Amino acid sequence: MARDLAIDLGTANTLVYMKGKGIVLNEPSVIALNRQTGEVLATGREAWQMIGRTPGYIVAVRPLRGGAITDFEITERMIRLLLQRVGVSRFSRPKVVICVPSAITEVERRAVTDAARRAGAADAQLIEQPMAAAIGADLPIDEPVGNMVIDIGGGTTESAVISLGGIVALEAVRVGSFDIDAAIQSYVRREHGIAIGERTAEEVKMAIGSAAPTEDEAQAEVRGRDLMTGLPRTVILTPEEVRFAIDDPVSSIISSVARCLAKSPPELAQDFLNRGMFLVGGGGMLRGLKQRIEKETNVPVRMSNMPLEAVVLGAGHCIEHYDALKGMFMGARR
Amino acid sequence: MIVLVIGIVVVVAVVAALVVLRRIPRHDTGVTRFQRHIDALSPEARRAVIDRGTQHPDGRREQRDN
Incomplete structure (x- = not known):
């Protein structure tokens, strides 16, 4: 069985x-x-x-x-x-x-x-x-209080307000961390004239990618194929460049969170100010994203203990x- | 004879009671179902699953995407 x-x-x-x-x-x-x-x-x-x-x-x-x-x-x-x-x-x-x-x-x-x-x-x-994320993140969704969860996955970002075991407001966009990787690939191709693969772009994001300035910023060496000569070439990327490169997908993610907040009934919206919004999914682990969402929505953001699971x-x-x-x-x- | 009459009266009373009970709308079904749903989402009900997650050996933060 x-x-x-x-x-x-x-x-x-x-x-x-x-x-x-x-x-x-x-x-x-x-x-x-x-x-x-x-x-x-x-x-x-x-x-x-x-x-x-x-x-x-x-x-x-x-x-x-x-x-x-x-x-x-x-x-x-x-x-x-x-x-x-x-x-x-x-x-x-x-x-x-x-x-x-x-x-x-x-x-x-x-x-x-x-x-x-x-x-x-x-x-x-x-x-x-x-x-599922709200249940797994151990949020008190059995109570009549507003619980907001933001799930940033590889291909989608979903924000939902949940109360009494049901979804009250929902906003989803087909933008996720793969779009952030794609934005890095396209920036490096356009500005530095080299082609890099999706795994390299992901490594750059993990090494120096951020949605807002952070304390420990470093540069990254990126190896790819020169588009003009076809030969391998190395370029140096700065965190500012990567922030600029990924600003479009990051802004789309934050806008969808703001739209979900705007859809929430006022009685539940005030709960978020006290309890905060909960971030789950691998995309939520981008450095500075939590701070940027907080800054742009004026609502505290908390990271789930087990964002991936x-x-x-x-x-x-x-x-x-x-x-x-x-x-x-x-x-x-x- | 008296026993027979009492028996008929009991049967009629039981049938009448059943008919009346069937006519009363059953409000408790939705309430019970909803309560079971909410109880199943309580932190106590979720504890075992969440604990299994924290014991899970696979990467927590080393894998960045899902």
């Missing part, structure tokens, strides 16, 4: 929670395929290491973009392999709760549930990421209390 599962199918990482056991898998949402035969060569961390470094016949791809499935068949195969790795077989078909961005369309919703069912799930239910833990809680919480699933309310 398979244990039921909760899956945070993120644009960047996939986490799996097993009922009664906890988090059993945390891997990048990447799959490497043989282009000629269509055979799967690697998934997860192993496939992630191949991004941008593969020979012509291998392709390492992220089948999800902006929180949505861009390649249904590849996603299904990735889910199937992930489920196999946590012990799901043809004879053990678990119930699965999957976290998805709240802004996904009906078609995308069906694509996710179909992919999970075909991959071996007996039943697949969906839950909105900000709701909050969403899957919230979905895991739903699988542990499936009957009591099934009203929260996306299909149940429509």
Whole structure:
């Protein structure tokens, strides 16, 4: 008998929670395929290491973009392999709760549930990421007080106000930390004339990226391919340059938070001033972002203790209390 | 004879009571369901899952994106 599962199918990482056991898998949402035969060569961390470094016949791809499935068949195969790795077989078909961005369309919703069912799930239910994040971040969402959660993932940013176990206000944009990486790539190409890969851009963001000036700022050496000569070249990037490069996606993220605050009922809005807003998701770990959101919204921001695991833990809680919480699933309310 | 009459009266009373009970709208279903939902979201109910998360050995902050 398979244990039921909760899956945070993120644009960047996939986490799996097993009922009664906890988090059993945390891997990048990447799959490497043989282009000629269509055979799967690697998934997860192993496939992630191949991004941008593969020979012509291998392709390492992220089948999800902006929180949505861009390649249904590849996603299904990735889910199937992930489920196999946590012990799901043809004879053990678990119930699965999957976290998805709240802004996904009906078609995308069906694509996710179909992919999970075909991959071996007996039943697949969906839950909105900000709701799962609020449960997993241990916010007191069972009380009649305003809890605001900001979930900045790889492809989406979702802000939600939650009270008494339900979403009161919601705002989602398809901008996330991959857009920040893409902005760095495009800046380096435009201003320094060198091409860098997405992994290098991510490393730059992690090393010196910030949304607001911080105390410990350093420069970074970036190696790429000169667009004119085609030869390898090194350039120095300053934190100010990176801040300028990523200002567009960062501003979009902050604007969506402000729009969510504006949608909140006044009775709940005053709670945020006392309790603050809670930041979850890997994108929220960008240096200076917390301070910049605080400055632009005048509302305190707190970082969740487990920003990367909050969403899957919230979905895991739903699988542990499936009957009591099934009203929260996306299909149940429509 | 008296026993039979008492028996008929009891049966009629029980049937009448059941009919009356069925006609009264059941307000408690939604209340109970909502209470179960809220109870399942209480910090006490979530403690076990949150504790499992804090024991999870995989990277906390070394992985930046999700």
